[in-house]
Amino acid sequence: MHKQYMHAEISRIVRSKRKTFGLEITPEADLIVRVPMRASDKDIQKTVDKKIKWILAKQKLVRERCDKKQPRAFAEGEYFFYLGNQCKLYIMDNASTPLYFDSGSFILSARHAHKARDVFTKWYRKQAYDKFCQRASFFSAVSGLRYRKISISNAKRRWGSCSGKDNLNFNWRLIMAPLDIIDYVVVHELCHIEEKNHSKRFWDKVRNMMPDYKERRAWLKEKGHSLCLQD
Ligand SMILES: [Zn+2]
Numbered sequence: 001m002h003k004q005y006m007h008a009e010i011s012r013i014v015r016s017k018r019k020t021f022g023l024e025i026t027p028e029a030d031l032i033v034r035v036p037m038r039a040s041d042k043d044i045q046k047t048v049d050k051k052i053k054w055i056l057a058k059q060k061l062v063r064e065r066c067d068k069k070q071p072r073a074f075a076e077g078e079y080f081f082y083l084g085n086q087c088k089l090y091i092m093d094n095a096s097t098p099l100y101f102d103s104g105s106f107i108l109s110a111r112h113a114h115k116a117r118d119v120f121t122k123w124y125r126k127q128a129y130d131k132f133c134q135r136a137s138f139f140s141a142v143s144g145l146r147y148r149k150i151s152i153s154n155a156k157r158r159w160g161s162c163s164g165k166d167n168l169n170f171n172w173r174l175i176m177a178p179l180d181i182i183d184y185v186v187v188h189e190l191c192h193i194e195e196k197n198h199s200k201r202f203w204d205k206v207r208n209m210m211p212d213y214k215e216r217r218a219w220l221k222e223k224g225h226s227l228c229l230q231d
Pocket of ligand 1: 188192197198
């Protein structure tokens with residue numbers, strides 16, 4: 001492959017008082033370029049071109065991790081999604097609970113580190129249940145659509161469902177997504193209470209409650225795969 005055919009998209013350029021150029025690949029495989037205050041576009045592009053092989057290899061590695069080729073280690077410094085944010089994991093020797101969340105970070109007790117996946121899943125499920133109850137109750141009050149009860153599922157591909165008896169079911173992995181996305185799934189399932197199909201009438205109802213639902217739905221289609229613990 002010729003070098004000029006390789007291309008990496010720059011997600012963000014951060015200018016600061018530094019003298020050197022720095023490249024960073026985020027856990028979402030985005031490329032961030034840190035540059036001196038007065039760096040020109042040409043200089044920035046040159047830096048990226050020079051390191052293009054490294055960038056593409058690193059991005060591939062990060063993406064593959066979420067394609068489940070490389071399971072998570074639950075090691076200190078790893079990032080976990082919660083409500084759309086990347087939150088860093090710390091492991092502490094004498095933490096009082098198996099896992100807690102504080103000021104944007106996860107703290108896992110060292111004693112529970114060997115079963116970190118279970119501990120995380122349990123924590124996510126609990127947060128998911130509370131959040132879905134709260135959001136469903138809100139949108140139910142706004143719309144007058146009454147559901148019976150809420151449960152949390154572990155489905156691999158399905159984000160939510162509404163039963164014939166109007167029980168709502170939501171995937172715990174959604175708690176990793178931004179609230180906007182959670183709300184879209186809630187509204188979607190609530191609308192199934194009156195329309196048990198995906199007819200035009202159904203989508204009209206969704207649009208009525210959430211005019212920008214299409215963008216939220218697209219987000220889920222595009223990024224839903226990243227809402228996982230790589231198990
Ligand atoms: Zn549906």
